[in-house]
Amino acid sequence: MSVAVERVRSDDLKRRNRRRRLAHGGILALCLTYVAALLALPLVGIAWTALKPGWRTVTSTYAMADVQHAFYLTAIITVMTVVVTTLFGVVVAWVLVRQRFLGRGLLNALVDTPFALSPITVGLACVLLFGRGGWFEPFFAARGIQIMFALPSMVLVTVFICIPFVIREVQPVLEEIGTQEEDAARTLGASVTQSFLRVTLPNIRWGLLYGIALSTARSMGEIGAVLLVSGLIQGKTETATLLIFRWVEERQLAGAYVVALTLAMVSILIILAIEWLKRKRVREDA
């Protein structure tokens, strides 16, 4: 009699387990489908569309002067943006964490502002400040310095958009590690610079690198703001994204897809770096 009961019980258990596994499997399948539809499939799609015409198209696209200039310009803007936002980002993070003053809350809120603005608005603001009739236009025009439709404006808008990244990644780390090690370094004779370079910087390095990776990716992919300020001058102020934009409008889809695929590949590299950095960061906290 007890054997029969046990068999019933195990059947029940088996049924429950099977139902649970189905439910889990269902959720997993749903998630995978969603991600596939939005990202994985499109990624394959762009690779296929770009490479379908053949490898010749790819090489000929890369050989074009416009394309080479576009990549070069994107790289320059990215490097300059990352340098500026990293240097000032660390300073701002330091001031927000280690100093107490009236208006600190306001300053903190300002840091989040770029997340709230559409890139097109950023471009518009640049036009209003440096374009014809703009607030600063007379000052620069008088000195013969070109801001609009040239590199400076493009860097400015990209910097604006990337401001929060380094700051928001370094701030929590600075909070967590506290001042103890820096105090110890000072008692041991380290100057403020030495203490920062030898003690603080190594302690914040993963958060810092993570912020730099995010800034790099964002600078590379910027389109909305530069659309307004660059003037779209071929061969002079056309970034890789602007090039893609123009070619799609001109129905030169083959080349556009090749450049887009290139950018996608670089992004994947950055993502791999980000995933690696994420793991490093978690290990530090543990």
Place this chain on the structure above:
Amino acid sequence: MSTPIRVENLTKHFGDFEAVREVTFTAEAGKITALLGPSGSGKSTVLRMIAGLETPTAGRIWMEGEETTDKSVQERRVGFVFQHYALFRHMTVAQNVTFGLAVRKMPRTEQRKRAEELLELVQLGPFRDRYPEQLSGGQRQRVALARALAPRPRVLLLDEPFGALDARVRQELRRWLDDLHRELGVTSLLVTHDQDEALELANRVVVMHEGRAEQIGTPDEIYNEPATAFVAGFVGSSSVLHGHVVDGHVQMGPHRVPGADHLEEGVAARAFVRPHDVRLSTAENGESVRAIVERVSGLGWLSRVVLRLPDGQVLMAELPVEEVSHLKLGDEVLVDLRKSKAFMAPQTEETASELEAGEERRAR
């Protein structure tokens, strides 16, 4: 006159809060001076001001005759040991120890030699390539000490160095620090809230309370001749008896205890009695007090006896086992409280409850 450390009227305000109020003392060369007090008494702040980690609101600091009030941390050449070690987490033990030498650009070979010396001294030679997270709390603190000593500082400042360690490790390290100090002879300033630590290690103790230095003296003086009610209540354990001053005694109902000669007639006063100063009296005389035995608990060769006085106040006594073996609960005894110290009763509620809390802690 080159005292290693001298501070005069050192004061620190954090906004409205007065953390340190006009503290003045000197540290003797080659000896350990302890800053003893409860948390919030300002002792760590004093230490940090001496190190240069905080700037004083007022007051001056001299080290070996030279005024250092306005000098940078780096210029003062102090060795500082933090409560939570503050080891550089990304450097090995050896790198931590040589940090103070590396920033002074000492040649690598000399750095390594000095590191070896110090790691030997703190008995952590084989750990030189480990990272702080791989060490125990006690080991980390020894590394911190080696690191602080490596650049041959003028003085050693220790901020509750054993506060983050568990009791047994604390005892071990305390003994070890004592030996180390004997060997090295570096002038040391030790901040602690643990009076056992202060009384055991220090040659001179500065008792601090609410930012002020309540008393400065040898451990013996602090313990046996407390200058204020706070010191009497904080250092060692005492029973506190309340009464009024009559003829140089503290009168509590029909009984009285001596020790109030310095107080005004008629004021409310508290008498502090140490448990081991309570003696069983054989004969009735004007000074002895009647008490009822409430509880007797054995402590090895000592017995802790809880006595209740006629007016309801509680008296703790520590007596040799033989003397109390015949006592039962409810027995009436006569006790002598010859060595009590009396102080004026505090005016405010706060100080009163603080002292009571201290007394309760001891009574456990």
Place this chain on the structure above:
Amino acid sequence: MSSAAQAAEPWWALSYRTVARLRHWGLRGAAVLYLGLMIGLPVAAIINEGFGEGLRALRDAFAYPGATQAIILTLWTSTVAAVVNGLFGTMLAYVLVRYRFRGRQMLSAIVDLPLAIPTLVTGLMLRAVYSSTTPVGRALEGAGIKVVFARLGILLALCAVTLPFVVRAVQPVLLELDIAEEEAAQTLGASGWATFRRIVLPAIRPAIAVGALLTFARSLGELGAVFLLSGNMPGRTLTAPVLIYQMANQWKYDQAAAVSTLLFTIAFVVVLVTTRLARARTGEDAA
């Protein structure tokens, strides 16, 4: 004994205190100038341009063909994206934290992809798969679903671009949860779904809110992914950011600025709320 050492100091050398104070204030000044100039100034310029003459620019903006519909469309699609990603993002976070399966790392990487991929490329990727010339596109069109040059495309683009936000907001909270609580619920008879609803969900609800709100704020301003995908037809698939672009291109700066101000005010309030929520949560954890 020390006077000899002091005599060697040059007359122009500043005392340590002064140097320290200069450095302290110098850093603060640099931070304030950087943020003030880089952020404060542009925002001031926009607000001034859009509302410098009262509500005139805003009224003109609403008179622009397709403007009102564009703003409504943006608000609507951003909300839907927040809800959809709120749902799927939570599921993804749960799957990534609680399940063990092959390719979990790769799924995590793909989910993070929108953080790095240019939005324009995202839009182009979607177009490569769903335009009516592709097999997928044709199949969908057969079923009556049009993606490219239609509103569904806008929604897809927004969901793709904001995918990581909810996932990354919820993941750490799930990781922190003590599984013992769920086990206790099960021993007391709660089914899988009930356990999730009563134990897990309340704990992750604030994180979901934070992620969804960020999704909303981000979607309000999205341009790159939508531009080449929607066709930008006024009254049909024109979104607010593209509207702003068109206005600016026609030198209607004041109208563009007015609409911009409208959008970023909403987004800014949302971002403030999320930082407050996020800080409240970490405050709880610390307590």
